[in-house]
Amino acid sequence: MPRSLIISAPASGVGKTTLTLALARAFRDRGLVVQSFKSGPDYIDPAFHAAATGRVSVNIDSWAMTRESVDALAARGANADLVLAEGSMGLFDGVAAPGVSGTGATADIADMMGWPVLLVIDPSGQAQTTAAVAKGLRDFREGVRVAGVVLNRVASPRHEDLVRRAFVDAGIAVFGALPRHAAIELPKRHLGLVQAEEQKNVDQLIGEAARFVAGHVDLDAILQSASDWSAKPAAQSSNLTPPGQRVALARDAAFSFIYPHMLEDWRARGAEILTFSPLADEGPDARADVCWLPGGYPELHAGQLAANTRFQRTLASFAETRPVHGECGGYMVLGTALTDAEGTRHAMTGLLGLETSFAVRRMHLGYRLAELASSIPGYQAGSRLRGHEFHYSTILAQPDTALAVVRDATGAIIAETGSRRGNVTGTFFHLIAEDR
Structure with missing residues (x-):
């Protein structure tokens, strides 16, 4: 039975994709079979997931897809050791009017699938307030469980210490803190990341990110925080009609x-x-x-x-x-x-x-x-x-x-x-x- 986590954040641009790729590769390097997913409509990130895990990653979307379709797509993770899904935007960000099975928010998928949330939080310009933000995310919606936090782009050891102390008081686990590291930043353009297939050194970048994250994050604690997840039988896929033979x-x-x-x-x-x-x-x-x-x-x-x-x-x-x-x-x-x-x-x-x-x-x-x-x-x-x-x-x-x-x-x-x-x-x- 695979373990499962969904990686989210308070907002876009905090480092969800980089952390997802780094963790996927780090756990793969340990010999685990890792299956990634992308919550929401993104056609760039799944190719990076595939480069990190060696397995095809697909989108699961609560606004556009039925619960049955989401279950069928997620079922490909049944033979994995670890499911790592990546959210989009902020944890609760979706549209105002629900679609087929939700608003498109990452929280919908976390709640629907029972996947605990690993938060990525950038404490730049903050210290103790960062813990207040995480506590608010933890308590905002029943059915969404926060497993813990990885801090990204901490400014100094003193900054990290202040933030960690606040998280102890808030009762939220901090699995690690990442200082700024330009070598693992992925190139971007106007629609998001430069596509994986256009980057000749994408495997090297992911490998460097995995080594960096493994040196600053407690991988064992993250794996322990993941929940056992039993995939539902794949009765049907999304069943999109082919345009021709x-x-x-x-x-x-x-x-x-x-x-x-x-x-x-x-x-x-x-x-x-x-x-x-x-x-x-x-x-x-x-x-x-x-x-x-x-x-x-x-x-x-x-x-x-x-x-x-x-x-x-x-x-x-x-x-x-x-x-x-x-x-x-x-x-x-x-x-x-x-x-x-x-x-x-x-x-x-x-x-x-x-x-x-x-x-x-x-x-x-x-x-x-x-x-x-x-x-x-x-x-x-x-x-x-x-x-x-x-x-x-x-x-x-x-x-x-x-x-x-x-x-x-x-x-x-x-x-x-x-x-x-x-x-x-x-x-x-x-x-x-x-x-x-």
């Missing part, structure tokens, strides 16, 4: 934002996935019956994508007879043009009329519930889909037929409707689950 999937540094559970569901239901690289000027495989362009960072590669005429020509030919769908960055590439952060306008494939710009940054972030006005690959008109949107582009034009009525987590209709033109469709949101 043979799916041509764009896959490279510009097109990498696709949830692992989605690909697993497609394959489990008999789909064959044929990857191609637009950055290498490749087009969709002629054997495919549908083409899917996921999100990613097309804005960082817009010049190259615009220059890759073979990719554009082959995709256009494919779209004459078969469906093509794009999510977020993929949707932008299906459009007429993309203006990068420096203000340079790049012609895209022109299969849709969408035009976007990163010259003026505007953040679009949040859960999305879409009711399709017309079909997309795998789903008919009237289907309700749950997803998540996160990008910094501005819509300059979206002239094609609206693809869906899209609402945010409060139920308010938003302008990012997606588009349809002939066999080509696109959405700004990334699909997570079917609405049931």
